[in-house]
Amino acid sequence: MGSRERLVETMSELMWERGYADTSPREVRQRSGVGQGSMYHHFPTKRDLALAALERNVADLLPAASELDGRGDPLARIEAYLMRSRDALKGCKVGRMTQDPQVREDPVLLAPVAAAFARVHASWVAALREAVAAGELRDDLDPERLAHTLMAVLQGGYVLAIAQQDPGPFDDARAGALDLLRAAAPPGRDDTTQTDRK
Amino acid sequence: MGSRERLVETMSELMWERGYADTSPREVRQRSGVGQGSMYHHFPTKRDLALAALERNVADLLPAASELDGRGDPLARIEAYLMRSRDALKGCKVGRMTQDPQVREDPVLLAPVAAAFARVHASWVAALREAVAAGELRDDLDPERLAHTLMAVLQGGYVLAIAQQDPGPFDDARAGALDLLRAAAPPGRDDTTQTDRK
Structure with a gap:
């Protein structure tokens, strides 16, 4: 190296x-x-080095979101991405930078973080639109909005898990989001989509 | 003073x-x-002072969650708490401490943060249980789990808003959560609860 x-x-x-x-x-x-x-x-400068480090963290993390872009049943992809193994007590390398006082006040350092979230959001929106089109989610739900809700569940789940030093709240938060997505199946479809709940 | x-x-x-x-x-x-x-x-020590400051921040913020404990329609209280005016770009004084490297590694400094989240969680659980009992939410939803989902939506919404330097993603995240809660009304009830959506 x-x-x-x-x-x-x-x-x-x-x-x-x-x-x-x-x-x-x-x-x-x-x-x-x-x-x-x-x-x-x-x-x-230290800031030049920090910018390169941030860009690297972003590049490390974006491939994970490509699970959302895959083929196959959209709700199954959403579930796989939401529930995949994550170290809740370490949190998100990219998201955490928004809470670093010197980073959040520096537009140049925040730019790669914003760009990464925008790309993940686009992947979420596409998967949610497909789920609506496939009749897995009600068509009066707004995929743009819901994409931010689900991203927030993950980012906020880390905050809760770190506060309690227990991955439980993170796992609860995402499982609860999945329960809500299943409950948001179009009328008449929800009984079949609930079969694999605990 | x-x-x-x-x-x-x-x-x-x-x-x-x-x-x-x-x-x-x-x-x-x-x-x-x-x-x-x-x-x-x-x-x-600086740590003694930090502990007193954290306890003060917690005491400042807990009264807000008492909105959840009020009287009246439970889903309306949940909506009021979720949607009330918040400065998305400042974030949560308490939640943010979990991302401060020296705080998150210090059990004594993390204790007031954990205690505050546990109290807010209890208020959420009580309100969600009441909403289930009132027939506003499906009775197969788990209030303990859902409480963490909704807390995570707020905490994670701040992360998204700060990243984009725009309160939009925060407002989207919570509005999307509310859409999902409304979609999770028991079958037959959802048409009436959706009337005030955009």
Whole structure:
């Protein structure tokens, strides 16, 4: 791994562990083993390095949302994405950056976070539209709106799980969202879609 | 206001603006106008002061959840609480602390956050149970689970709004949750409960 890559990976780890404000360029150099001259050559400021680290976190996380774009039954894809294994106590690397005071006040650092959420939202909207078209969800539901609801369930589920230091509230939050989606089947269809509930 | 109170209020503001790691005792003294001797008399460590500030933030925010405990139609109370005016771009003072790296790793600082969420959860569960009992929600929905879903919608809605620097995703997330709750009326009831949707 080259020195640029080592710097980006180390910054990504440190922002994740401690946040942006509390991570010093010196710690990045110590942990990465990259010298000061090389660091300033690649990244003149801490902010330049943070931006590269954020872009990397986004690139790591976007492929997961591609599950929503797959083929097959739309509601099954939605369920698979909502319920897939996640480390609730670590939270979302991208979402958490919105709560970092120095990141949230910096439009340049927030831009990759906003772009990532916009892309995930588009995937959610497409899957929800397909579920409506397939008669799995009532056609008076608004996919754009519902996409934000389901993204918020995941992002907020992490907040609840971290507060309690227990993945239970995260799992509850998403299972409850799935219950509601199933209850929102068009009239006459809901009995069949509820069969695999607990 | 006494010096203890000034310190707590200032620490609460600074943790909110910058987070815990990035707030120094010196800044607290400068902004509050309280001297070093008095500060160490009341709060021997920064962590003691942070704990008092967190307890204060929790006490400020809990009364809002009492809307859920009121009288009157349960689904109307749920709607009122979910949709009431909130500053989406500021986020939740209590929830945000779960994303502060030094707070989330400190069980003592996390305790008031966990206790606050547990109390809000209990209020949500009670209101949702009443809505089921009143025939406003299907009786196969699990109020404990759904309470976490709705809390997550609010907490996660803030994350989405801050990422986009736009309250729209927050409002979408909660409006979508309300759409789902209305769609989860018992069969035969849903046409009447949908009348005031857009």
